[in-house]
Amino acid sequence: MSQFYQVFFEETSEHLASMENLLLNLDVNDPSLEDLNAIFRAAHSIKGGSGTFGFTDMTSVTHVLESLLDRLRKEEIPLLAEMVDAFLEAGDILRAQLEHHQGGPEAEADVIASVCARLNQLAVGEAAESQEQDTPTETTTSAPVRKIRLSCELPANQSQVAESVDNLLEGLRDIAALEVKQRPDGTDGHLIAVLTTQACDSELKDALAFYCAPEDIAIQPEVEEEAYGFFDDLGDSSATDTADIGYGFFDDLPDQTPSVVPVSSADDDGFGLFDDAPGAPAASDAPSGQLAEVAPGDSPAAIEGIGYGIYVNAPGGLGLFDDAPGAEKILQNSAPPPFSGKTAAAFVEGVGGAASSAQATQKPSQADVGRRLPDNPSIETAKSGRRDNDKTVTAANTDTSIRVAVEKVDQLINLVGELVITQAMLAEAASNLDPVLAEKILAGIDLLSRNTRDMQESVMSIRMLPMSMVFSRFPRVVRDLAGKLNKQVEMKTIGDNTELDKGLIEKITDPLTHLVRNSLDHGIETPDKRIAAGKNPKGTLTLKASHQGGNVVIEVMDDGGGLNRARILEKAKEKGLAVSDSMTDFDVWQLIFAPGFSTADVVTDVSGRGVGMDVVKRNIEGLGGRVELESSPGFGTRTVIRLPLTLAILDGMSVGVGGETFIVPITTVIESLQPRLEDIRTLAGDSRMVHIRGEYLPLISLAEAFGLDGEADITKGLLVVVEAEEGKAALFVDELLGQQQVVIKSLEANYRKVPGLSGATIMGDGRVAMIIDVSAVTRMGLSQVKQRLAA
Amino acid sequence: MDYSETTGVAASGEYLTFTLGAEEYGIDILKVQEIRGYDAVTKIANAPRFIKGVINLRGVIVPIVDLRIKFNLGGETYDQFTVVIILNIGKRVMGVVVDGVSDVIQLSSDNLRPAPEFGSVLDTRYILGLGTVEERMIIVVDIERLMTGQEMALMDAAV
Numbered sequence: 025m026s027q028f029y030q031v032f033f034e035e036t037s038e039h040l041a042s043m044e045n046l047l048l049n050l051d052v053n054d055p056s057l058e059d060l061n062a063i064f065r066a067a068h069s070i071k072g073g074s075g076t077f078g079f080t081d082m083t084s085v086t087h088v089l090e091s092l093l094d095r096l097r098k099e100e101i102p103l104l105a106e107m108v109d110a111f112l113e114a115g116d117i118l119r120a121q122l123e124h125h126q127g128g129p130e131a132e133a134d135v136i137a138s139v140c141a142r143l144n145q146l147a148v149g150e151a152a153e154s155q156e157q158d159t160p161t162e163t164t165t166s167a168p169v170r171k172i173r174l175s176c177e178l179p180a181n182q183s184q185v186a187e188s189v190d191n192l193l194e195g196l197r198d199i200a201a202l203e204v205k206q207r208p209d210g211t212d213g214h215l216i217a218v219l220t221t222q223a224c225d226s227e228l229k230d231a232l233a234f235y236c237a238p239e240d241i242a243i244q245p246e247v248e249e250e251a252y253g254f255f256d257d258l259g260d261s262s263a264t265d266t267a268d269i270g271y272g273f274f275d276d277l278p279d280q281t282p283s284v285v286p287v288s289s290a291d292d293d294g295f296g297l298f299d300d301a302p303g304a305p306a307a308s309d310a311p312s313g314q315l316a317e318v319a320p321g322d323s324p325a326a327i328e329g330i331g332y333g334i335y336v337n338a339p340g341g342l343g344l345f346d347d348a349p350g351a352e353k354i355l356q357n358s359a360p361p362p363f364s365g366k367t368a369a370a371f372v373e374g375v376g377g378a379a380s381s382a383q384a385t386q387k388p389s390q391a392d393v394g395r396r397l398p399d400n401p402s403i404e405t406a407k408s409g410r411r412d413n414d415k416t417v418t419a420a421n422t423d424t425s426i427r428v429a430v431e432k433v434d435q436l437i438n439l440v441g442e443l444v445i446t447q448a449m450l451a452e453a454a455s456n457l458d459p460v461l462a463e464k465i466l467a468g469i470d471l472l473s474r475n476t477r478d479m480q481e482s483v484m485s486i487r488m489l490p491m492s493m494v495f496s497r498f499p500r501v502v503r504d505l506a507g508k509l510n511k512q513v514e515m516k517t518i519g520d521n522t523e524l525d526k527g528l529i530e531k532i533t534d535p536l537t538h539l540v541r542n543s544l545d546h547g548i549e550t551p552d553k554r555i556a557a558g559k560n561p562k563g564t565l566t567l568k569a570s571h572q573g574g575n576v577v578i579e580v581m582d583d584g585g586g587l588n589r590a591r592i593l594e595k596a597k598e599k600g601l602a603v604s605d606s607m608t609d610f611d612v613w614q615l616i617f618a619p620g621f622s623t624a625d626v627v628t629d630v631s632g633r634g635v636g637m638d639v640v641k642r643n644i645e646g647l648g649g650r651v652e653l654e655s656s657p658g659f660g661t662r663t664v665i666r667l668p669l670t671l672a673i674l675d676g677m678s679v680g681v682g683g684e685t686f687i688v689p690i691t692t693v694i695e696s697l698q699p700r701l702e703d704i705r706t707l708a709g710d711s712r713m714v715h716i717r718g719e720y721l722p723l724i725s726l727a728e729a730f731g732l733d734g735e736a737d738i739t740k741g742l743l744v745v746v747e748a749e750e751g752k753a754a755l756f757v758d759e760l761l762g763q764q765q766v767v768i769k770s771l772e773a774n775y776r777k778v779p780g781l782s783g784a785t786i787m788g789d790g791r792v793a794m795i796i797d798v799s800a801v802t803r804m805g806l807s808q809v810k811q812r813l814a815a
Numbered sequence: 816m817d818y819s820e821t822t823g824v825a826a827s828g829e830y831l832t833f834t835l836g837a838e839e840y841g842i843d844i845l846k847v848q849e850i851r852g853y854d855a856v857t858k859i860a861n862a863p864r865f866i867k868g869v870i871n872l873r874g875v876i877v878p879i880v881d882l883r884i885k886f887n888l889g890g891e892t893y894d895q896f897t898v899v900i901i902l903n904i905g906k907r908v909m910g911v912v913v914d915g916v917s918d919v920i921q922l923s924s925d926n927l928r929p930a931p932e933f934g935s936v937l938d939t940r941y942i943l944g945l946g947t948v949e950e951r952m953i954i955v956v957d958i959e960r961l962m963t964g965q966e967m968a969l970m971d972a973a974v
Contacts, residue, residue: 442874730860774907775878776970778859786871792857
């Protein structure tokens with residue numbers, strides 16, 4: 025079994041994620057039934073899976089969750105904003121529990137209990153209300169579907185096998201809404217069920233044909249609802265009803281006592297039906313007995329006892345309840361809180377009052393049936409619809425995607441990387457061949473290089489994931505934070521489908537979360553401030569991803585107050601950073617990336633401790649990316665993150681310096697040119713600058729930077745103008761060798777990080793070439809300039 | 816890292832001996848991945864002089880250390896007889912340049928004499944002992960400790 029755990033973990037995480045997504049997109053005022061059903065399905069799948077694997081803690085939480093969801097999707101109760109909150113919390117708990125099962129820390133029991141209690145409360149608290157609301161709608165329920173009673177005798181060999189009965193019922197559920205009244209078992213093969221269906225008799229018989237002979241099947245219109253009212257669907261809600269009646273006892277009304285008699289008799293009558301159904305009689309005995317005992321006590325706890333009593337004393341009943349959505353109701357209804365004190369009384373009035381009337385046997389049942397009737401067709405059709413959906417969805421998933429371990433993909437990528445190197449090696453060897461004599465070989469090598477490139481691209485694309493993987497978590501973050509900060513924030517995402525390497529996706533999440541939190545906490549103002557500033561009280565936070573050249577650009581934009589230049593400068597001075605009032609905005613914004621820098625007055629649990637922006641910057645630079653900030657006071661802030669498309673492959677320009685080959689990432693290269701001596705100027709004596717089209721760029725000799733014997737004569741070499749985070753610079757190299765795609769190899773794997781180099785690669789001739797970290801080299805060059813200026 | 820274990824275990828077993836100048840050294844053979852000739856290396860910027868650079872070992876970038884430079888033994892010639900011993904230390908692969916590989920010998924801890932304490936270039940911490948085989952003195956080096964040591968600068972300080 026344990027080998028399936030991983031699958032369960034993955035699937036459950038997916039279900040949780042999709043559930044959260046759906047919840048966040050749910051319009052509280054007008055929830056779409058489809059979404060509610062989808063959420064329910066997700067919860068249901070988690071429940072099913074966790075049950076299968078014996079993770080009972082998860083099962084119990086989902087169970088509670090499911091009950092409330094079930095009522096919602098049946099439109100028994102209206103959706104409230106607090107329910108969504110409770111669902112989200114429940115989702116968090118499930119995730120924590122899931123992590124616990126994967127070896128993480130244990131989920132906090134009291135949190136679980138409180139959330140479950142809240143869910144229960146929401147489900148039950150609404151129950152009384154909805155009951156009253158729904159009763160009048162009874163008349164509207166005469167749907168085109170008909171309600172029929174089906175009874176048949178299963179042969180012993182069928183009825184003894186639980187699975188076979190399950191299959192049968194499942195088959196029936198596909199065509200009809202099913203309420204099992206008597207489930208066949210080993211001793212008695214009689215199946216009685218009430219079906220709400222549009223299918224005709226012959227269809228039903230067809231469905232059962234596999235299990236029993238058609239002549240053993242009796243189908244008649246369901247009439248006895250009136251008589252046996254609350255027991256008509258024992259599997260579904262008899263327990264609820266019993267509980268409901270039970271509450272009649274505790275009503276403070278004076279006619280409380282008379283109600284006892286008819287109700288008990290109702291019990292007997294009703295359950296009498298099921299006399300030959302094992303489990304059911306136990307259930308019927310238990311409540312009536314207990315009802316009598318409990319009545320004087322008038323205590324909610326005792327009521328709870330009844331509710332559970334049905335469960336506990338009726339082991340057969342458990343099986344019955346398992347499939348029934350109504351089973352959850354029992355739990356809800358018997359949960360103590362709502363029934364204590366006045367709520368209980370209020371809740372009881374509708375049912376209990378009716379029960380106490382002369383026609384006690386029928387009245388409550390009518391009320392109940394009334395409440396349930398409208399639901400039944402819609403629920404059950406929804407349910408069968410769901411099954412169909414489930415099937416198509418799973419089928420589609422299995423057809424179009426497979427789960428593969430990341431290592432396998434990485435191995436493939438490595439192999440293709442080697443292939444690219446080999447291909448380059450071949451191409452280089454062939455370049456010396458006489459094109460006339462070796463025409464075919466050369467054509468083949470051309471083809472090979474095209475194919476390897478295509479192959480490399482498609483292999484790399486396996487690792488590519490859409491940005492929506494990251495963005496999808498933010499609606500939740502924004503929602504929670506906005507609630508906590510009392511701000512109104514709308515979140516927009518643009519470019520969800522922009523693809524990014526999986527490794528980058530994973531690593532970009534934390535920095536992005538930080539930026540989003542920052543925007544919410546410091547950027548977007550409170551509604552009253554916004555109104556005062558003449559803005560929409562609802563702030564907007566936009567996440568945008570796009571491709572720009574070889575980069576993926578991720579932007580976090582808010583329409584908040586913007587950065588406060590004066591504040592930042594003031595804080596920077598306090599912290600002893602070298603600042604001046606005449607700094608450019610760009611430089612001022614960069615200050616907030618300094619470690620420990622925070623302009624927040626109050627340290628909250630959201631942010632303000634000043635750890636973060638420096639970490640954000642470090643993380644992103646670690647990924648080979650860079651961060652820029654733009655801000656305008658009163659209009660908002662924009663943080664731009666530029667990331668390389670992938671960490672594994674790079675388009676590079678190979679340059680020769682002192683006999684060694686270096687790779688300059690092509691994305692940083694602006695142009696290459698041959699310098700003229702008159703363009704070279706010196707600064708403060710010896711720092712060289714080059715004058716290119718009106719710009720003075722620092723000139724950095726790679727030979728000097730890397731301690732090599734390079735070309736000394738500036739006019740014999742070449743300049744490669746690069747743009748890095750710090751600005752433009754001109755790199756002085758001996759020669760340009762070519763342009764090619766290189767596979768990045770880590771230097772750190774067997775050596776250590778080398779300043780100025782971001783890695784190494786293997787060239788076509790098998791030699792190792794170093795990849796230049798342009799920002800670092802530029803920084804090194806600039807700092808040299810600065811040192812000299814300072815000296 | 817805890818080296819006490821390696822020190823204890825490596826005290827007896829098979830050793831690969833190689834020459835550096837006139838001296839003969841021995842290292843635990845289990846740390847040796849392969850022996851190959853000296854190829855052109857790619858220099859690494861701002862590295863200590865004894866780190867010759869990196870080579871491409873079947874797609875893996877491997878740093879090469881010249882122990883002759885490290886131990887100040889002179890004779891830094893690189894010809895067809897110069898040998899690189901590729902070591903597998905921890906999860907890392909690295910190569911050392913030596914003058915020649917001579918033998919694989921069996922040494923038990925009885926044959927090992929502690930090295931006298933005096934200020935040699937090679938810190939005695941890295942010497943497991945001195946072994947004697949047929950009048951030859953073999954300096955048995957704790958190669959793992961040596962290569963992962965700070966002064967070799969082969970790793971990031973944090974590692």
